[in-house]
Amino acid sequence: xxxxxxxxxxxxxxxxxxxxxxxxxxxxxxxxxxxxxxxxxxxxxxxxxxxxxxxxxxxxxxxxxxxxxxxxxxxxxxxxxxxxxxxxxxxxxxxxxxxxxxxxxxxxxxxxxx
Amino acid sequence: xxxxxxxxxxxxxxxxxxxxxxxxxxxxxxxxxxxxxxxxxxxxxxxxxxxxxxxxxxxxxxxxxxxxxxxxxxxxxxxxxxxxxxxxxxxxxxxxxxxxxxxxxxxxxxxxxx
Numbered sequence: 001x002x003x004x005x006x007x008x009x010x011x012x013x014x015x016x017x018x019x020x021x022x023x024x025x026x027x028x029x030x031x032x033x034x035x036x037x038x039x040x041x042x043x044x045x046x047x048x049x050x051x052x053x054x055x056x057x058x059x060x061x062x063x064x065x066x067x068x069x070x071x072x073x074x075x076x077x078x079x080x081x082x083x084x085x086x087x088x089x090x091x092x093x094x095x096x097x098x099x100x101x102x103x104x105x106x107x108x109x110x111x112x113x114x
Numbered sequence: 115x116x117x118x119x120x121x122x123x124x125x126x127x128x129x130x131x132x133x134x135x136x137x138x139x140x141x142x143x144x145x146x147x148x149x150x151x152x153x154x155x156x157x158x159x160x161x162x163x164x165x166x167x168x169x170x171x172x173x174x175x176x177x178x179x180x181x182x183x184x185x186x187x188x189x190x191x192x193x194x195x196x197x198x199x200x201x202x203x204x205x206x207x208x209x210x211x212x213x214x215x216x217x218x219x220x221x222x223x224x225x226x227x228x
Binding site: 004006031033040041042043044045048050055056058091093095101102103104105106107108 | 205217
């Protein structure tokens with residue numbers, strides 16, 4: 001399977017704990033995106049990487065959130081001091097070229113903060 | 115500020131008939147539009163796209179129509195099949211802009227009845 005992969009698929013954590021998610025994009029894609037989806041909503045943009053450079057961050061990405069893509073391949077999204085409002089599906093997508101061409105999504109990581 | 119709107123939360127269609135899903139947008143800077151399909155517990159899957167220089171794009175059973183003056187697009191599925199039952203998201207982006215993010219609607223749940 002050469003699609004976008006995400007790990008873990010599910011994460012349950014207690015409020016105040018830190019969590020980290022991983023995304024492995026399609027290998028030839030140099031553009032990587034993180035989105036968040038809550039119940040009844042469409043995916044909302046969080047951040048965008050072109051190779052290892054983080055080029056855009058949404059205002060949704062508070063100081064407790066940090067994302068990295070150290071070698072321009074896989075990416076991690078860390079949430080510090082989780083809050084119940086962080087409960088959502090975190091989606092990673094990748095794209096091979098410039099512009100809003102189709103982005104290919106992974107299966108997502110479902111985060112539940114108790 | 116919901117820039118992409120899908121006003122029908124759900125749609126039910128008989129197998130073999132046409133499904134028409136609608137989407138409206140408010141930002142005239144959008145020049146690229148996409149439809150995604152999402153099954154439960156999976157990430158969105160790209161279906162079809164259209165750029166603003168076209169008013170129609172067809173791929174098999176799926177056709178997307180764009181009416182720029184009305185800021186409206188629609189997805190036609192014909193004939194509809196039970197396997198098409200899923201949530202459909204409309205998304206929009208800007209070609210060559212500084213941002214590569216997609217703005218999604220809230221989705222329409224399509225149920226195709228056998």
